[in-house]
Amino acid sequence: MSEAVRAEAPTASRPAIAEVRESKMRTRHVDLWYGAKQALFDVDLDINANEVTALIGPSGCGKSTYLRCLNRMNDTIDICRTEGDIRLDGEDIYDRSVDVVELRARVGMVFQKPNPFPKSIYDNVAYGPRIHGLVGTKAELDALVEESLTRAALWGEVKDRLADPGNGLSGGQQQRLCIARAIAVGPEVILMDEPCSALDPIATAHIEELIDDLKREFTIVIVTHSMQQAARVSQRTAFFHLGKLIEVGETDDIFTSPQQQMTQDYITGRFG
Amino acid sequence: MSSIAERTYGATNTSTAISVFVMLVTLAALVWTGMPLLIVLLVGLAASAFIVGRTRALTLADGRLSVLHSLPHFHGWYMALMVLLPAFLLWVVLSVAQGPVVHGIIMGDLDDRLQTEQVIWPGTTLSPQAKDFYYQEVVRSAEDADLVTESVVQLSILGTDVDRGRLIRQIRDDGDRYGRLMFLGDTLRFLAPLVLAMLAFTWSVRRIAANFRARNQVERWVVWALIAAATISILTTIGIVFSVLFETLRFFGKVPPMEFLFGLHWSPQTALRADQIAAEGAFGAVPLFVGTLLISTIAMLVAGPIGLFSAIYLSEFASPRFRSWAKPIMEVLAGVPTVVYGFFAALTVAPFVRDVGQAIGLDVASESALAAGMVMGIMIIPFVSSLSDDAINAVPKSLRDAALGLGATRAETVTQILLPAALPGVIAGFLLAVSRAIGETMIVVMAAGLAANLTVNPLEAVTTVTVQIVTLLTGDQEFDTAKTLSAFALGFVLFVTTLLLNVIALYVMQKYREKYD
Numbered sequence: 001m002s003e004a005v006r007a008e009a010p011t012a013s014r015p016a017i018a019e020v021r022e023s024k025m026r027t028r029h030v031d032l033w034y035g036a037k038q039a040l041f042d043v044d045l046d047i048n049a050n051e052v053t054a055l056i057g058p059s060g061c062g063k064s065t066y067l068r069c070l071n072r073m074n075d076t077i078d079i080c081r082t083e084g085d086i087r088l089d090g091e092d093i094y095d096r097s098v099d100v101v102e103l104r105a106r107v108g109m110v111f112q113k114p115n116p117f118p119k120s121i122y123d124n125v126a127y128g129p130r131i132h133g134l135v136g137t138k139a140e141l142d143a144l145v146e147e148s149l150t151r152a153a154l155w156g157e158v159k160d161r162l163a164d165p166g167n168g169l170s171g172g173q174q175q176r177l178c179i180a181r182a183i184a185v186g187p188e189v190i191l192m193d194e195p196c197s198a199l200d201p202i203a204t205a206h207i208e209e210l211i212d213d214l215k216r217e218f219t220i221v222i223v224t225h226s227m228q229q230a231a232r233v234s235q236r237t238a239f240f241h242l243g244k245l246i247e248v249g250e251t252d253d254i255f256t257s258p259q260q261q262m263t264q265d266y267i268t269g270r271f272g
Numbered sequence: 273m274s275s276i277a278e279r280t281y282g283a284t285n286t287s288t289a290i291s292v293f294v295m296l297v298t299l300a301a302l303v304w305t306g307m308p309l310l311i312v313l314l315v316g317l318a319a320s321a322f323i324v325g326r327t328r329a330l331t332l333a334d335g336r337l338s339v340l341h342s343l344p345h346f347h348g349w350y351m352a353l354m355v356l357l358p359a360f361l362l363w364v365v366l367s368v369a370q371g372p373v374v375h376g377i378i379m380g381d382l383d384d385r386l387q388t389e390q391v392i393w394p395g396t397t398l399s400p401q402a403k404d405f406y407y408q409e410v411v412r413s414a415e416d417a418d419l420v421t422e423s424v425v426q427l428s429i430l431g432t433d434v435d436r437g438r439l440i441r442q443i444r445d446d447g448d449r450y451g452r453l454m455f456l457g458d459t460l461r462f463l464a465p466l467v468l469a470m471l472a473f474t475w476s477v478r479r480i481a482a483n484f485r486a487r488n489q490v491e492r493w494v495v496w497a498l499i500a501a502a503t504i505s506i507l508t509t510i511g512i513v514f515s516v517l518f519e520t521l522r523f524f525g526k527v528p529p530m531e532f533l534f535g536l537h538w539s540p541q542t543a544l545r546a547d548q549i550a551a552e553g554a555f556g557a558v559p560l561f562v563g564t565l566l567i568s569t570i571a572m573l574v575a576g577p578i579g580l581f582s583a584i585y586l587s588e589f590a591s592p593r594f595r596s597w598a599k600p601i602m603e604v605l606a607g608v609p610t611v612v613y614g615f616f617a618a619l620t621v622a623p624f625v626r627d628v629g630q631a632i633g634l635d636v637a638s639e640s641a642l643a644a645g646m647v648m649g650i651m652i653i654p655f656v657s658s659l660s661d662d663a664i665n666a667v668p669k670s671l672r673d674a675a676l677g678l679g680a681t682r683a684e685t686v687t688q689i690l691l692p693a694a695l696p697g698v699i700a701g702f703l704l705a706v707s708r709a710i711g712e713t714m715i716v717v718m719a720a721g722l723a724a725n726l727t728v729n730p731l732e733a734v735t736t737v738t739v740q741i742v743t744l745l746t747g748d749q750e751f752d753t754a755k756t757l758s759a760f761a762l763g764f765v766l767f768v769t770t771l772l773l774n775v776i777a778l779y780v781m782q783k784y785r786e787k788y789d
Contacts, residue, residue, distance in 0.1 A: 076676060078591065101679045109677035115670035118693050127688075128678040178674070185678055 024049040024189060024219040025070060030084035032065060032074070032243075039065050043084070043245045045238055047189070052211060052220045054234035054251065056227060058266065062243040063223045064112075067191050070221065071107035072100050088189070105132055108187035112194040114174030116166030116181070121158050124166040124177055125149060128185035144184060151217075152180035153210050172203025179210065183218070190214065192222040196229065208233050227267055231255050239263045291326075295319040310363065310462050317469045318356040321476070325351030328480045342487035350486040353493050354476040359469035366464060370457040377453060378446055379407060391438045406443065413447025414454070420444060516767060519760035526754040527555045532761055534558060538724035540744060540755045555758050557765070559726040563734035567645045567716060568709040570730055574649025575705055579656025580698070586657070587664040588686055599661065606654040610714040617647035617719035625731075634731060639721035642730040648715050655705040656698075663697020664690050696781045703777040707770045713738040737762045 023046035032040035040062045047053050047070075055063040065074065072093060074080045086093050093103050105128075116124050125145045128134075135141045145162070149155040154176040158169070166177055175195055182190055192211070196204040211220060211233045224230050230237050231251060238248040239260075247260045258264045265271055295316065302312045326348030333340050340347075383397045392398070398406065413420045420443050480486070524532070535556015582602065586595050622643035629636030636642075667690050675685040691698065713736075721733035722743060744759040 071677065073673065073677060076673070101681055103679075104677060105679035108679075109673075111670055111673060111677070113670055115668070115674045117671060117674065117689055127675075127680075131678070131680050131684050131688075181674075181678065 023047060024089065025221075026085075026087045026090075027066075027069070028085040030066070030069060030082070030086060032062075032069065032083070033081045034077070035079040039243050040069075041242075041244045045245055045248060047219060047221055048236065049219045050215055050217075051236060052215050052222060052234040054230035054237045055221065055223045055240060056225075056230050056237060056266075057240035057246075058271070059225075060242075061240040063238075063240045064193050065243075066240065067193055067221060067223050070189070070191055071104050071109055073104075073109065075100060105185050106187055107189040107191060108182035108185055110175070110178050110182050110190065110192045110195050113198050114171055114178055116169070116174050116177050119166060120163045121149075121166050121169070121177060122162040125180050125184050128181060132185060134186065148180040148184035149177075151183055151214070152176045153206065153213075154180055170203070172199050172206055175199060175203070175207060176210065179207075179214075183214070187218065189219045189221065192220065194223050194225060197225060204229070227255070239266060241266070291319075291323045295323070310465065313466060314356060314359055314363075314469055317359075317466075317473065318352040321351035321355040321473055322348035324473075324477060325349075325480055325486075328477065329486075332480070332482050339482050341483050341485050342490075346486040346490050347480050347484070349490045351473070351476045351480070353490065354472045355469045357493070358472055359465035362468050363461060363465040366457070366461045370454070370461060374450065374453045374457060375407065378410060378450060379403060382406070386439075386442065389438055389442055391435050391442050393433060396433070409443045410446045410450050413444050414451040417444050417447060420447070513767065516760050516764050519757055520764040522752075523754065523757035523761045526757065527761075531555060532557050532758070533765075536726055538740070540740075540758055553755055555754065557737070557758075557762065559724040560735060560737045560740055560762065561765075562726060562728065563641070563720075563724070564710055564736040564738075566641050566728055566730060566734055567648060567720060567736055568706060570642060570645025571648035571652060571709040571712075572702070572706060574646050575652045575656050575709075576702065578649075579653045579701070579705070580660055582653070583657045583660035583664060583698075584686055584691075587661045588682065588690070599658065603654045603658055605651060608651070610651065610712060611718075613647050613651050614714040614718035617643050617715050621647050622719050629731060636731045637721070637733045639719060639733040640731050641720050641734045644716050644718075644720035645730065647719060648709055648712055651712070651715070652705040652708050655708060656701045659701030659704065660694065660698045663694035663701070666697065667693045696783075699780045700777050703773050703780075707773050710766065710769060710773075711738060713742055717742060737766050741766075 025047040027043060027045050030040055030043040031038065043062075043066055045066075055067060057063050068074045069082055069086060070093075074082060082094065088103070088107065092098070093107075117127060119127070122145055125148050126141055129141060129144055135144055146155060146159075149158065154173060157173060158164075158177075167174065169177060175198075179190075179195075195211075196207050199207065208229065211222065214220060215235075222230075222234065234251045236248065237251045237254040239246045239254065239258075239262075241262055247254065247258060247263045249259070254263065255267055258267065298319070299312055299316050302315060303309075322345075326344045329340055329342075329344040329347035333344065337343065342350075382403065383392075386392045386398070387394050387396075409420050420440055532555050535554065536558050537554040537556045538559045539554040586599060590598065618639075622639060625640055625643045625646075626636040626638055664686075671689055671693060672685060675689040676682075680688070716736045716739045720735065720739070722735050722739060723733045724735050724740070725732055727734060741759045741762050744756055744762075
């Protein structure tokens with residue numbers, strides 16, 4: 001665990017590290033309503049590049065809602081209204097000039113329940129590159145599919161049956177297929193909404209290893225209910241409660257010496 | 273605990289009183305509607321059995337229902353069923369048997385008796401037709417002996433030398449006997465079920481006990497009732513198929529199947545009398561099949577795109593509020609009586625089509641396949657749109673999210689992800705619409721005409737299978753000519769076609785059902 005080293009670093013140097021590390025996404029004063037009900041209150045959060053940021057908190061605390069703001073998936077919900085400033089590389093993603101299709105190509109998403117398309121394994125991975133016109137020839141597409149599946153640690157298991165339906169795979173394999181599908185588009189940020197909640201411990205371990213590898217190339221934001229998982233895979237952790245961001249910091253700090261009593265209570269299992 | 277027991281008891285007495293009251297009102301209503309007395313009595317007995325069984329179980333429970341194996345009303349139902357079912361079955365059996373038994377008794381030794389009574393010469397017998405007539409006269413005589421007159425008998429028993437005076441006397445004697453036997457039968461038919469019901473009452477009331485499994489008994493009967501209900505619909509279908517099949521085979525005895533299925537000329541008017549000079553009917557059904565296909569194709573060309581597009585709009589783009597009132601309105605289209613569509617087609621659309629055609633220099637018949645097909649297409653839009661809409665909505669939201677999350681546009685999501693996933697439902701909707709189009713009659717009768725032209729030009733008048741069935745069978749018809757029998761053959765072809773479409777629809781649904789989830 002390389003993070004252990006950082007945890008031992010002197011407290012004074014920490015702000016310096018945060019400044020050095022560029023923040024990939026910045027959100028300021030994010031408020032969100034479902035109809036008349038406000039679900040997010042004034043959330044300020046920075047997401048650093050090439051790190052895993054974990055969002056934790058009890059059910060209904062707004063962490064998934066916040067995640068879905070980052071690639072404007074909330075736009076698909078009619079009654080949902082978002083206010084505030086959300087920037088990707090300094091660019092306001094809710095600006096009228098932003099094409100949401102392009103945004104989602106840059107900020108990919110993996111969902112709670114594995115949701116492969118009812119198509120072949122190959123077509124699942126090839127879908128994104130095809131609609132975005134990323135490749136010119138069949139050979140290039142083949143190569144991209146293989147590369148994506150390899151990076152999702154699935155290639156070895158499926159290389160002989162690429163034409164089989166994607167939902168014939170096991171749950172864990174399906175989720176890795178969904179990750180391969182997301183990275184095939186070449187996103188900069190990958191949002192993961194409880195990616196392991198429908199999986200058994202072994203499949204979960206696979207996915208966690210994968211996430212650790214992927215952070216070298218991608219910026220990852222993961223929502224999780226498992227505090228162990230947050231501790232294992234993330235470098236920074238944000239704790240949400242009732243739509244408010246209570247505390248954010250280095251994962252090791254959050255789990256060893258939280259600043260807020262509420263965070264302390266949550267991670268020690270006293271509520272939630 | 274005791275207060276609960278008291279309350280239960282109080283409730284018991286009240287509900288028993290209510291049951292008795294409802295029963296009396298029901299019986300009065302039954303008498304008033306002119307139900308046979310036996311039915312009224314049996315229902316009354318069954319109702320009292322229910323009350324007695326339930327009350328007895330409640331008494332046994334003495335306020336603690338848990339000591340009973342079955343709830344009190346199951347004991348009531350058990351007794352009611354025991355009283356009603358065997359008695360009713362016995363009544364059905366006796367009713368069915370009465371006629372044949374009486375017939376057998378009277379007609380069994382008829383020839384011997386007629387010879388003994390010197391009505392006919394020794395050694396001679398009556399022909400089967402004469403016997404049928406004899407029995408008919410016996411029944412008439414039982415109603416009124418004076419109805420049997422010499423002239424009636426004279427006309428009837430042809431071909432056999434009879435003594436008319438003695439014959440009439442014999443018929444009147446047998447008429448008396450028939451009357452007595454029928455009276456005996458009616459009495460038996462009335463009394464035997466009642467006695468059986470009362471026996472069942474006393475037998476079943478003694479079976480009521482705390483550990484008696486009344487619920488299991490009742491549930492077994494309920495299962496049988498469910499099986500009976502399912503069987504009735506299946507048997508009806510089979511019955512229809514066979515009756516149509518037999519008539520079709522009779523038709524094929526007169527007209528070879530090859531000529532019917534592949535003949536190009538349809539003109540079913542045959543000579544009315546054997547000596548009349550008229551053209552032999554021609555039974556080549558190809559023009560009808562082509563006409564049906566043409567009109568159905570036009571209808572699907574209208575309903576397919578409109579239905580599918582409106583389904584996509586409703587499920588993906590419309591606001592929930594718009595959808596909640598737009599969808600029912602669209603479904604009303606399927607509920608409009610087809611005769612209304614028919615005159616809409618004949619009086620509004622057909623002239624419009626003709627005028628437009630003439631304006632651009634086309635020769636359009638005043639009754640055209642195009643007009644009928646277009647109106648039919650409007651009618652079947654809801655089958656396509658409603659089922660497709662349901663199918664698209666049934667696609668899990670996760671698939672929609674997956675596509676949008678990859679940066680697919682809404683159009684790409686609909687065409688590449690949702691429609692393929694919803695395909696079974698969409699195809700089912702299309703096939704249902706096709707079946708409906710093929711079977712539709714009224715619009716075609718009114719708007720497309722009756723002329724059996726062999727053409728694929730939508731601007732000409734054509735006719736369809738269903739329309740021909742209607743014209744072949746309406747009015748006074750003899751049911752053994754090739755003309756009327758051909759209707760059954762057409763019906764059979766229609767049935768097989770729609771059956772095939774249904775089988776294909778089922779196959780498609782099955783094959784693609786597990787695609788997502």
